[in-house]
Amino acid sequence: MEFNSKMGILQLLKSQFVLHLLMVYVFMASGIIVNLLQICTLPLWLVNKKLARKVNVRLGYCIMSQIVAVLEWWSATECTLYTDPESYPLYGNENAIVVLNHNFEIDFLCGWTFCDRFGVLGSSKVLAKKELAYVPVIGWMWYFLEIVFCKRKWEEDRQTVAESLQNLHDYPENFWFLLFCEGTRFTLKKHKLSMQVAESKGLPKLKYHLLPRTKGFWVTVQNLRGNAAAVYDSTLNFRNNEAPSLLGLLNGKKYHADLYVRRIPLDTIPEGEAECASWLHKLYQEKDSFQEHYAQTGKFPGPIKSPPRRPWSLIIWIFWFCLLLFPLFRVFAQLAHSGSVLTILTTVALCIAVSLVARWMIGQTEINRGSSYGNAKVSINNN
Incomplete structure (x- = not known):
């Protein structure tokens, strides 16, 4: 009874808006510091491109690890990995393309957690929409991590993606390239229109996924041949039919994620574009069957081989809090002592501004803020 009472008090504290503001302040302030350090590189x-890349990997980790710490240590969300024990020792020790399903607001964060547990978070890569380049801290950090920003106009993006991936052939650290082949988050409306496309093209319909974008996948595979060793087919789900969100994590809500990963050697994937497209469609049919198995049994097939949480994300998070909260509290103490109405109102306005910025950044991850793909007014091309 006493334990439940303490847990209730702790949960109440985690849901307090003032704590969220402090967390956002630490993230933004530390992020700006890291961005400035990245500019200095x-x-x-x-002089030394290899060293510059290594430095930026670690600077990037100082930002990304804070978000991972929110999931793993603040909300205490559990992550269970289903995978082949023979493949498990290779994770983190080779370059790979990670294919993720795109059903949840925090699926990207679960991907980051997967990266962190195998020591490749700072060097992980993504194919991101160009709008994210304007998001403070994260978008600016990604520039130095050689992330590919796309306009989602294939003719313009194709050459950009190919050149960026070719530049990774001399990358000095093991990296994972995280890829959402569906191109946008799953919604019922988008799924309905996507299946209309499947019917028109004579493709098998999917129950839990949208049709994958095959051209982007093919270009990625072709340009990482000889560099990446495998594709990690990753299928994510959450227990009890939960729909987790970043706001839920900030409020300290605990979720339980299950991730099923299969290692597929890259040299087994066909080189021809048409053959590669057929291979990817078959992969998503298999992913659909895994989700069906999860819906019926509450678990994925195969053994569990979960890596433990690493302490570094928590250590870095505590470091930033200790470094940045002391001067903040000192400023607030001086403001309270001054008694100036104008100064106090200015401080309140700044707090509101920080809150709005935080809400806008969180909004970039929400499902209803996804791409216009799947809307009735937008023509759909799943190639």
Whole structure:
């Protein structure tokens, strides 16, 4: 009874808005510091590109690890990995393309957690929409991590993606390239229109996924051949039919994620574009069957081989809090002592501004803020 009471008090504290503001302040302030340090590495790129990349991997980790810490340590969300024990020792020790399903608001964060547990979070790569390049801290950090920003106009993006992936052939650290082949998050409306496309093209219909974008996948595979060793087919779900969100994590709500990963050697994937497209469609039919198995049994097939949480995300998070909260509290103490109405109102306005910025950044991850893919007014092309 006493334990439940303490847990209730702790949960109440985690849901307090003032704590969320402090967390956002630490994230934004530390992120700006890291961005400035990354700018200072620009001259190093001209002298020693390898060293500049290694430095930016670790600076990037100082930002991304904080979000992972929110999931793993603040909300205490559990992550269970289903995978082949023979493949498990290779994770984190080779370059790979990670194919993720795109059904949840925090699926990207679960991907980051997977990266962190195998030591490749700082060097992980994604194919991101160009709008994210304007998001403070994260978008600016990604520039130095050589993330590919796309306009989602294939003719313009194709060459950009190919060149960026070719540049990774001399990357000095093991990296994972996280890829959402569906191109946008799953919604019932988008799924309905996507299945209309499947019917028109004579493709098998999917129950839990949208049709994958085959051209982007083919270009990725072709340009990472000889560099990446495998594709990690990753299928994510949450227990009890939960729909987790970043706001839920900030409020300290605990979720339980299940991730099923299959390692597929890259040299087994066909090289031809048409053959590669057929292979990817078959892969998503298999992913659909895994989700059906989960819906019926509450678990994925195969053994569990889950890596433990690493302490580094928590250590870095605590470091930033200790470094940045002391000067903040000192400023607030001086403001309270001054008694100036104008100063106090200015401080309140800044707090509101921080809150709005935080809400806008969180909004970029929400399902209803996804791409216009799947809307009735937009023509659909699943290639």
